[in-house]
Amino acid sequence: MFRKILLALVGILVLVLVVFAAFVATRQHLRFDAPYPEVTASTDSAVVARGHYVVRNVANCAQCHGDTTQWVANQAGAEVPLSGGFTWVIPPGSIHARNLTPDEETGIGRFKDGAIARALRHGVGSDGRALLPFMEMQGLSDEDLVAVVSYLRTQPPVHNLVPAHSYTLLGNVLKATMLANPVGPSETPPQQSPHGANVENGRYLVEKVALCWACHTQRDEKTGALVGPRFGGATNFIEPADPKHTWSPPNITSDSTGRLSTLSEDDFVARFRLGRILPGSPMPWQGFSRMSEDDLRAIYLYLNSLPPVKRDVGPPMVDVK
Numbered sequence: 001m002f003r004k005i006l007l008a009l010v011g012i013l014v015l016v017l018v019v020f021a022a023f024v025a026t027r028q029h030l031r032f033d034a035p036y037p038e039v040t041a042s043t044d045s046a047v048v049a050r051g052h053y054v055v056r057n058v059a060n061c062a063q064c065h066g067d068t069t070q071w072v073a074n075q076a077g078a079e080v081p082l083s084g085g086f087t088w089v090i091p092p093g094s095i096h097a098r099n100l101t102p103d104e105e106t107g108i109g110r111f112k113d114g115a116i117a118r119a120l121r122h123g124v125g126s127d128g129r130a131l132l133p134f135m136e137m138q139g140l141s142d143e144d145l146v147a148v149v150s151y152l153r154t155q156p157p158v159h160n161l162v163p164a165h166s167y168t169l170l171g172n173v174l175k176a177t178m179l180a181n182p183v184g185p186s187e188t189p190p191q192q193s194p195h196g197a198n199v200e201n202g203r204y205l206v207e208k209v210a211l212c213w214a215c216h217t218q219r220d221e222k223t224g225a226l227v228g229p230r231f232g233g234a235t236n237f238i239e240p241a242d243p244k245h246t247w248s249p250p251n252i253t254s255d256s257t258g259r260l261s262t263l264s265e266d267d268f269v270a271r272f273r274l275g276r277i278l279p280g281s282p283m284p285w286q287g288f289s290r291m292s293e294d295d296l297r298a299i300y301l302y303l304n305s306l307p308p309v310k311r312d313v314g315p316p317m318v319d320v321k
């Protein structure tokens, strides 16, 4: 009797696993037809200059898409080609950053303006895939979307073939479940970008472009889901180019345990102007250090307006034993 029940249970378990495996397998090549934003690259010098500022200083696309052979120069602030190739070896698989130069064969040369804009706004790749959530910039304003695409078009093309991603079993399961659907904007993005040393501009920069919360909030190591209080800091942040350390992006709220409580508005601007102090820090200080004074003040004002979080994540850099 007991054996029969056990066999039946094993049978059910096997059946469930087979059905789940089939479900996962059928969902590996899902395609989505999110709308193409109406974006046409401009050659207007003011538009290209704004795109340059967003790409190089605020969104820091080179942090991930920069030429991997020029990592040191990149960290030191040189504007290296966005020729891609950086590889993250993470639990879901080996993920490669695309070549964003206008090379026809290996870059974005053949992608329509709208396809590049759609990748950023709706998280859908040029081939209709749901992109992995590395670029949570869906809230870029219409104006900035045009500016970014316009700047990318001005780059010299670099021929660099980046391999396709390869996924682990976990990656395949995530692609079929949690990460199956592309992520679009959480609210209608503004047409124009805010400007000036004010909370509204700070909110836009912090939440939608510079993505300070993406590092300064604890995440689940396997899935990347945010699991801690926003801006409350994080531990065990891994910078793949620097395997000797893990990082703890500090709490950046105004609580007494937060970094903001120790900095006046002027101190905050001065700290950003200093750039990277801890060698290898994954924070893109090289770009942020050149942000406009108004934008840095706006960021400070916005962070100060957020609810304080009590949490101390300890020293910013920990040696890997």
Ligand code: HEC
Pocket: 054, 055, 059, 060, 061, 062, 063, 064, 065, 095, 096, 097, 098, 100, 108, 116, 119, 124, 125, 126, 127, 130, 131, 132, 134, 135, 137, 148
């Ligand atoms: C945190 C790292 C990171 C940053 C910062 C980043 N990207 Fe990406 N980007 C990636 C990764 C990883 C992929 C591959 C995603 C995938 O294929 O699922 C990608 C893919 C892309 C694609 C290709 C979409 C397609 O059709 O395959 C475009 C276009 C792109 N990024 C543009 C940008 C621009 C523009 C910026 C700056 C405004 C930027 N990225 C910043 C990591 C990043």
Ligand code: HEC
Pocket: 206, 210, 211, 212, 213, 214, 215, 216, 237, 247, 248, 249, 250, 252, 259, 271, 276, 277, 278, 281, 282, 283, 284, 288, 299, 316
């Ligand atoms: C790619 C991850 C990443 C992003 C994005 C990021 N940070 Fe950080 N941040 C870190 C890490 C890691 C540290 C700790 C190491 C260091 O101080 O460089 C840090 C440190 C800091 C510090 C403390 C510096 C000090 O001297 O004590 C402040 C303030 C800060 N970040 C603010 C911000 C703000 C504001 C933004 C958005 C504009 C932001 N960070 C975006 C990873 C990040």
